[in-house]
Amino acid sequence: MIDSIINNQWLLIFTALIVLLVMAEAGFRIGLRLHQSKDEARRSQISGVQAAVLGMLGLLLGFTFAMGVNRYDARRALVLKEANAIGTTWLRAGLLPEAHRAPVKDLLVRYVDVRLKYEALARDSAKIAEGLRLSGRIQNQLWQHAEAAATEAPTPPTTSFITALNEVIDTHAERVSAARNQIPTGVWVLLLIVAGFGCFTTSYGSGAQGARSVFTNLLLPLLIAVVMFLIFDLTHSLQGVIGVSQQPLIDLQSSIRPKP
Numbered sequence: 001m002i003d004s005i006i007n008n009q010w011l012l013i014f015t016a017l018i019v020l021l022v023m024a025e026a027g028f029r030i031g032l033r034l035h036q037s038k039d040e041a042r043r044s045q046i047s048g049v050q051a052a053v054l055g056m057l058g059l060l061l062g063f064t065f066a067m068g069v070n071r072y073d074a075r076r077a078l079v080l081k082e083a084n085a086i087g088t089t090w091l092r093a094g095l096l097p098e099a100h101r102a103p104v105k106d107l108l109v110r111y112v113d114v115r116l117k118y119e120a121l122a123r124d125s126a127k128i129a130e131g132l133r134l135s136g137r138i139q140n141q142l143w144q145h146a147e148a149a150a151t152e153a154p155t156p157p158t159t160s161f162i163t164a165l166n167e168v169i170d171t172h173a174e175r176v177s178a179a180r181n182q183i184p185t186g187v188w189v190l191l192l193i194v195a196g197f198g199c200f201t202t203s204y205g206s207g208a209q210g211a212r213s214v215f216t217n218l219l220l221p222l223l224i225a226v227v228m229f230l231i232f233d234l235t236h237s238l239q240g241v242i243g244v245s246q247q248p249l250i251d252l253q254s255s256i257r258p259k260p
Helices: 002-006 008-036 048-092 098-120 125-152 156-180 185-207 213-236 247-256
Strands: none
Touching: 008 185, 008 213, 048 098, 048 156, 048 213, 048 247, 098 156, 098 185, 098 247, 125 156, 185 213
16 A cells, blocks of 8 residues: 555655645644643743754755655666667677678667657556567577677677677666666655654644644645655656656667668
8 A cells, every 4th residue: 555655656745745734734733722721831842842853854855855866867877878888889780790780780770769669658567568578679689699790700899799788788777777766665654754743843833822824734735745746756767747868869869770
């Protein structure tokens, strides 16, 4: 149940917003009782508790945001790394025995086409699986050409091609791993718990003063939910509105595609 919520962006944000709004309202109503009881000793303790909880929330949000940015930067760097690896392999394919040059270059063009096509369809899990299957098939075909070329002409140019092709395969595996590297569920749960207590304590303070605040009851929960939305967006390339640009692969596609 928790994992299904954590892995769905809109469900996560909707759940978080509802929880934070409920905690804020509960804090205000309980604080209002303190205001009516006129217990000054308890009221004087509110500001210290509120500062401690909000400080903890700020640290946790900053820590989680940094995790999201690091994962986003890693995925973006891998796109460029993959484009460079494929481009190098395409160039070195020209050094292979003549029987393998054209087939290998055609396979590399198809490989880039597949990578771009299914990256655009990555929100569909079935398309992801199909894209990985097709990518793996082309990799196997390329490796068969590499083995045949190594047998026919075990020369340094052939060795350099095999090294470049191996880099392409390894980079693909790194991109798949990076896409699956999400923020752990426990971090999201802890963040939501601390955010809930943060909204509770700020609204509790408002209730203790006998004055409802739009900021503590509405804007603060909404602001925290927006930050959580952004963090989720940075860590999930298959959902949300912040995507990783595929421009290096697009540029490579235009440069290696045969001219009409």
